[in-house]
Amino acid sequence: MLNTLLPVLLFTALGLAVLGALRRVRLWRQGRPSKVDLIGGLLAMPRRYLVDLHHVVGRDKYMSNTHVATAGGFVLSALLAILVHGFGLHNQILGYALLVATVLMFGGALFVYKRRLNPPARLSKGPWMRLPKSLLVFAATFFIATLPVAGILPEGTGGWILVALLGLGVVWGVSEMFLGMTWGGPMKHAFAGALHLAWHRRAERFGGGRSTGLKPLDLEDRSAPLGVEKPKDFTWNQLLGFDACVQCGKCEAMCPAFAAGQPLNPKKLIQDMVIGLAGGTDARFAGSSYPGKPIGEHGGNPHQPIVNGLVDAETLWSCTTCRACVEECPMMIEHVDAIVDMRRHLTLEKGATPNKGAEVLDNLIATDNPGGFAPGGRMNWAADLNLTLLSEAKATDVLFWVGDGAFDMRNQRTLRAFVKVLKASGVDFAVLGLEERDSGDVARRLGDEATFQQLALRNIQTLGNYAFKRIVTCDPHSFHVLKNEYGALGGMYQVQHHSTYIAELIAASKLNLGQHKGGSVTYHDPCYLGRYNGEYEAPREVLRALGIKVREMQRSGFRSRCCGGGGGAPITDIPGKQRIPDMRMEDIRETEAELVAVGCPQCTAMLEGVVEPRPLIKDLAELVADALLEEEAGSPAVKVQPARRKPAEVH
């Protein structure tokens, strides 16, 4: 009896699954075209899954082992079950193999079950609570059904009752595992996930690479939409990527905006995109909502504008583009790309950049700096420093990219400190002076791709007039943009953050450094230096060279928490329950350090904005400049005491 029932069930389920797959593919193909290597991607997929993805999943040992057992067990069981029970190959060896596979899967599923007993808030409930049971049923049913094949039990054991029970088990198991895979159950992640890995929009991320620069809009192509208005404006492989989400909520747990109570939850955002792709409402979403926004009031479909239907604009503007979500996502989904794509539409088509957004963009267009300062004042901070201008020198070793911090009194201290370091090292350096413009970072994160490209192209043109070996900057945002985003517009440079460059100078003994005096120190990793560019070591090396033992925060390195200053978030300023810099300051206070070393003008501004008493904030350049020993190494120079001027009398 079972021998006729099982093949029928198995093949019906498989057939329906294929139909579901075709339907799903049709949904993805509503998206816009995208250049991907279809065959090459498929061939690379197993490696991407086994190596790159497990590199991310492996951070959570429990889950990674569980997944290997469950998924590995399932794939083997499914293949063998089709052979043994589908095609009726009642071979004893195959039978034993199938038994082993189902045991493996059952074991894995037990751990899935255990995790689901008391799930953390970040996990979605709903159908996901059913999944471990379905896994167990699938494994158990096929185990029992295979016992006779392996010759352990005689054929026909258990009679009709067992056949009926097994039949039910198989229906449950294959419905979840085969149908659910393509018709939208939790197992969809396996099908969509595998293809997402194959046709990922950033193939460079695999094989240990890094790909964090935003992709340019082709502004020449008048027929291309300016950003994403409706789900169908995403490229098809972006849509596919959203479908791969397993709702693990690792992104949610790391998102600073979510923690601050701003109306953003990257997991929900991705799920909303899935709703947009398939059509429907978010009523059945079984995870945490956007803070302050009840579930069940939003819905959409591929042809309906996303904003104010599916997602509210504030959700998109809450993001600091810190990439913590992308860094954590085991499915390698690109949240930031999606968010910026939708912002592009709001800014470029709707003119709806909130709060100070419009003003900042206007300033960038009219004055090349976000503050709207007269461009002629760009070098005022260095009036007494006699810096070499590239317009005069034409060539230099190090081009010091000053950034818009030039207009900010606090940041000017950092800039002057770095100049002191550069001068002490004796390297040949120069600045662009008034020829420098904003890098375009903020414009781009605010979705104003047009202004970004204008600024970038003009900067590239200016840089093209001069000869230099490398660009060094104290601003991780300029650093990222110059290094990773100008390339697509024709500007290829060797760019370094000042921490990296100072570390090099120290390694080459170009700096005569004393020790840091002034208490314990912790270090805050800027998102755009760390997660965007993988530079975690150089700043710490510099601090070590100053004799500092960094008191690491719990969230440091690739898990560093954003200061709240990126992505134009201070400009769009979406209210939440607390402020992100305050939360970061709490992290800092936990280390009981008296000083926090930073390497970014935004971080400096955000953290210094936290009310006192709080630890001091100093840029790495300031710490190094403070520790410089005045004497030239080797030559016992006479210390010239600068004539102390009498303090002016005050009455």
Added chain:
Amino acid sequence: MNTKVISLVSIGAHPGSGRTRRAEQDARAVELGLQLAGQHLQVVHAGDPREEALRAYLGMGLDHLDVLEQPAGADVLGVLGDYLRDAGAQLVLTGSQAETGEGSGMLPFLLAERLGWPLIVGLAEVESIENGTAQVLQALPRGQRRRLKVRLPLLATVDNAAPKPRQSAFGPARRGVLAARNVMVTQDELLTGAELQPARPRPKRLKVIKAKSGADRMKAATAKASGGGGKVLKEVSPQEGAEAILKLLVEEGVIR
């Protein structure tokens, strides 16, 4: 509303960089116009249709902008007046003073004079338009508002009391059409013939502050200027009124 609303715009210049942009007040005139007439708003510039800064107005959501083609230095008064009359304008909005060119702030006055229309200075809000009459709020110093009823057609200048202009977006700015129109060119006799010289600083009402403390100084600086010698003239003939004003201007040193 089927009142024909037209906003006049000029090329602005950023005070810090001098780079051309949409003029701040003219953009407010467009904003007010859009709020009143939506897509029916007509926007006009007299000048160079190739000026890219005009696109910043299109970016506010206009599908086209009429440009009465004029060389630099032309007197645009005539062509603007003809255009407004031919277009059947009912409500014409413009900034108080241009950021480039002469920037005398005289155009609205001369235009109103030429058309024989009433002029409202510092329009803050249009409350209603009914039966050919507009009820509006005019901005006075220190946040005060005056409610006026004025018959149409009328010309109004807006300043910073008018609503903030919406953001200019790249997409509509790029798509919008700068529709050049060939019109007559009149030489600006005054500009070509007369001599330009730097303006003298405007005379200020003398305020003698005898404050002792900072608080007093603050109070004095923010207090309403109160000319103690003011006079209320009632039911006098225009002649007498004008003479009284002239006398005061001479006394105050505004006219020498």
